[in-house]
Amino acid sequence: MSSRRLIDDGGGHALRITVRLFASYREKAKTSQIVLDLSEGASVKTLVDDVCAAYPHLTSNPDSLVVAINQEYQDHTFPLNDGDEAALIPPVSGGAK
Template sequence: MAIQVRLFASLRERAGWSERLVAVDGLPATPRSLWRQLHLSDGAEAGTGRAGQADALPQGIRVAINQAFAAPDTPLVDGDELAFLPPISGG
């Protein structure tokens, strides 16, 4: 299946891309698994320092599926738009 992944603000600049169609095979995909698959923690300043945690979805990052907030372990379906959102600062 294919998932449209979008990044915003600091996450977009760290990764160097804003939007990408990602092919997913095999196990059911979730936002958490795509975060790992796309190595989106690469370049983050604050690592956990613990083995196995390097690719974990950081606590401050929120997830939206089809433009609505969602839990990081929500199963994705073909055609979903998945966005990773850095901490919000509006108003």
């Protein structure tokens, strides 16, 4: 499994978050996992903003990203804690007719 680290050089890192990417997101980012160091008080929106800044081709609408934190879907206002695992899940489409 490949992994990349994104580090905000603003200092004061209190949270280390592992972000797992699936399906088309993994293909576009060319990695299955990213480790983010975020400041205390960060939310899912902070995480999404940082990932999309590093990988702008990931999605054209960051607000529509579906995010699970520790295997539970959360909205973008959800606060993060040190050691959380996030999963970015692309929209599902298609299927049998």
